[in-house]
Amino acid sequence: MANTKGKPVDDVNPEVKEAEEVEEQRDVIEKEEEEEEEKDKSFEELRLDPRLIRALTKKGIEKPTPIQQTAIPFILEGKDVVAKAKTGSGKTLAYLLPLLQKLFSDCGSKKKKPAPSAFILVPSRELCQQVYAEVSSLIELCRVQIKAVQLTSSMPLSDMRNALAGLPEILVTTPACIPKCFADGVLNPAAISDSLEILVLDEADLLLSYGYEDNLRSVTSIVPRRCQCLLMSATTSSDVEKLKKLILHNPVVLTLQEGADKEEPVPSNVQQFWISCSAQDKLLHILALLKLEVVQKKILIFINTIDMGFKLKLFLEKFGIKTAILNGELPQNSRLHILEQFNAGLFDYLIATDDNSQQAKAKEEAKDEDNKEKTKNKRRFKPKLDAEFGVVRGIDFKKVHTVINYDMPQSVTGYIHRIGRTGRAYSSGSSVSLVSPDDMEGFEEIKSFLAGEEDKDSDVITPFPLLTENAVESLRYRAEDVAKSVTKIAVRESRAQDLRNEIINSEKLKSHFEANPRDLDLLKHDKLLSKTAPAPHLKDIPEYLVDPKTQEASKMVKLARAAMGNSRRSGGGRNNANKKRSRKGVDPLKTFSANGSKRGRSGGVGQKKNGKGSSDGLTKKQRTA
Ligand SMILES: Nc1ncnc2c1ncn2[C@@H]1O[C@H](COP(=O)(O)OP(=O)(O)OP(=O)(O)O)[C@@H](O)[C@H]1O
Numbered sequence: 001m002a003n004t005k006g007k008p009v010d011d012v013n014p015e016v017k018e019a020e021e022v023e024e025q026r027d028v029i030e031k032e033e034e035e036e037e038e039k040d041k042s043f044e045e046l047r048l049d050p051r052l053i054r055a056l057t058k059k060g061i062e063k064p065t066p067i068q069q070t071a072i073p074f075i076l077e078g079k080d081v082v083a084k085a086k087t088g089s090g091k092t093l094a095y096l097l098p099l100l101q102k103l104f105s106d107c108g109s110k111k112k113k114p115a116p117s118a119f120i121l122v123p124s125r126e127l128c129q130q131v132y133a134e135v136s137s138l139i140e141l142c143r144v145q146i147k148a149v150q151l152t153s154s155m156p157l158s159d160m161r162n163a164l165a166g167l168p169e170i171l172v173t174t175p176a177c178i179p180k181c182f183a184d185g186v187l188n189p190a191a192i193s194d195s196l197e198i199l200v201l202d203e204a205d206l207l208l209s210y211g212y213e214d215n216l217r218s219v220t221s222i223v224p225r226r227c228q229c230l231l232m233s234a235t236t237s238s239d240v241e242k243l244k245k246l247i248l249h250n251p252v253v254l255t256l257q258e259g260a261d262k263e264e265p266v267p268s269n270v271q272q273f274w275i276s277c278s279a280q281d282k283l284l285h286i287l288a289l290l291k292l293e294v295v296q297k298k299i300l301i302f303i304n305t306i307d308m309g310f311k312l313k314l315f316l317e318k319f320g321i322k323t324a325i326l327n328g329e330l331p332q333n334s335r336l337h338i339l340e341q342f343n344a345g346l347f348d349y350l351i352a353t354d355d356n357s358q359q360a361k362a363k364e365e366a367k368d369e370d371n372k373e374k375t376k377n378k379r380r381f382k383p384k385l386d387a388e389f390g391v392v393r394g395i396d397f398k399k400v401h402t403v404i405n406y407d408m409p410q411s412v413t414g415y416i417h418r419i420g421r422t423g424r425a426y427s428s429g430s431s432v433s434l435v436s437p438d439d440m441e442g443f444e445e446i447k448s449f450l451a452g453e454e455d456k457d458s459d460v461i462t463p464f465p466l467l468t469e470n471a472v473e474s475l476r477y478r479a480e481d482v483a484k485s486v487t488k489i490a491v492r493e494s495r496a497q498d499l500r501n502e503i504i505n506s507e508k509l510k511s512h513f514e515a516n517p518r519d520l521d522l523l524k525h526d527k528l529l530s531k532t533a534p535a536p537h538l539k540d541i542p543e544y545l546v547d548p549k550t551q552e553a554s555k556m557v558k559l560a561r562a563a564m565g566n567s568r569r570s571g572g573g574r575n576n577a578n579k580k581r582s583r584k585g586v587d588p589l590k591t592f593s594a595n596g597s598k599r600g601r602s603g604g605v606g607q608k609k610n611g612k613g614s615s616d617g618l619t620k621k622q623r624t625a
Helices: 014-039 050-058 066-077 091-104 125-142 157-165 177-183 189-195 213-220 238-247 282-291 306-317 332-343 355-376 412-419 437-451 469-485 488-515 548-567 576-584 620-624
Strands: 081-084 118-121 148-151 170-173 198-201 228-233 252-255 270-276 299-303 324-326 349-353 402-405 429-435 461-463
Touching: 050 091, 050 125, 066 081, 066 091, 066 252, 081 091, 081 238, 091 118, 091 125, 091 198, 091 228, 118 213, 125 148, 125 170, 125 332, 148 157, 177 213, 198 238, 213 238, 228 238, 282 306, 282 429, 282 469, 299 306, 306 324, 306 349, 306 488, 324 332, 332 488, 402 412, 412 437, 429 437, 437 461, 469 548
Parallel strands: 081 228, 081 252, 118 170, 118 198, 148 170, 198 228, 270 429, 270 461, 299 349, 299 402, 324 349, 402 429
Antiparallel strands: none
């Protein structure tokens, strides 16, 4: 940078002056962040047991997140707590750590209780598995004599009995499973009333929407008055209020706010974008996003129906893009395996149908099929959905950098939960929503909810800047041609075939997992559905078709990926240096615009919502270069 010291102000080159101002602003921001970090409490200051702190260190977790800093002391004090904090903010450890610490004091006593001391209720089997894995790994790392088990409704009775025979202290389950256990005599309500000390309702905003109200009532009727109740939620809703009244006694309500005093349901480290296109052009746009590589991998794509998921998979396959599919009709072993493989980085693109809105639709579809079936009096493949399935909400997808809404979600809450699959804990991410004219009303609702009352006109979701119209149009002919070839029959056959394969796989996986619990790479779930290899002209899009701006954008995205890959540490956590790098590092969406303007575009690319971002959107390194 030029040395301007001693020069009269008027002589200073305006660009240099501007750069200096940016530099000063950056220094102020860094200082503010450092001060913020200094105010943060450590796990030691939260009076967490040293065994737990050592376990966290082994997991790469060094510093509590804000919700953990706030909630842990209250939970350790024995208070009922309602904790509302955005997706990915670390709510699971916020309750698991103090819960375990409280059980540590009992684990020396020789006499085991007849029923678990802690119940953790979650809305889906996937979450059950995830929370169980987390609590088990903490117990193992702490080397304490505490036993945790998970129960789900689909387990055979004998497995449930075996699981409970060891008198576990912690039970992780779904609300539907408990009345079943009572009815089958696997759990004894009176014993629970005697033993239960802590009840956790995780993802409380979802428990009622999954239709668990009656199940929960049968549980609460046996919860003793002395039992400490914790309710964790990513969003506020009337359901959460209902549960609060049903179960908690005079709770401490923690609503974690970010920024000055603004409550932001989506983490500010997630940049949200949208693309306006017709419903028919969604295939074309997703092809452009993925094939021209203007979005960061790993990518999670949401669609609303299973058929559309298969159509998308077959369509992308023709262009040599391999994806895996996750939905509620797959067997549970397959679903868990797909999640594990995706989290382990074995594939980059996952197409997911989410939660019960999709289930309702699919059930309708199945009903329709049923009726047709009866009239035709013919036997055909019928999908059966898992009522405890929840692929998205609360699931900790690791290192997802981009979430794409191919179909828009049915509600604001759905949007928040989908977007929350990226930008988890201290990582950054982005989302791109494809919005057709039919989606517009719902989209406006989402936007105005996210902007909040005072900030109605602010653009929280901005137009996606890295894809030019020319770039999209250059793929139109190919996309439309291929889309025509993916017929309804092809979709139906692939769906049936895939399900058959997964059912066979599921059995193999079951026995394999029993023998090799850590082996992930057994079966690949992103294998091709179509028998024909992609045509070369579709697999490799000729360079001349892509305009220079998009080529440049794509290069930036690749560079950023490489940079992020290098700065990543294995394991769950990051150190502070890494964290800072990821916050301010090379994210092309923050530093580049395909539309040419190199400085803060309207829509705020490169600027944090709270106005803390650098004014030119360039990193120190880039400016120096
Ligand atoms: N203190 C921490 N430091 C670093 N990473 C953390 C910390 N606490 C939790 N994490 C990691 O952050 C990720 C998100 O945590 P978690 O699943 O608990 O979020 P959540 O708030 O429950 O999100 P959701 O509402 O979507 O379920 C996990 O991978 C977890 O291991």
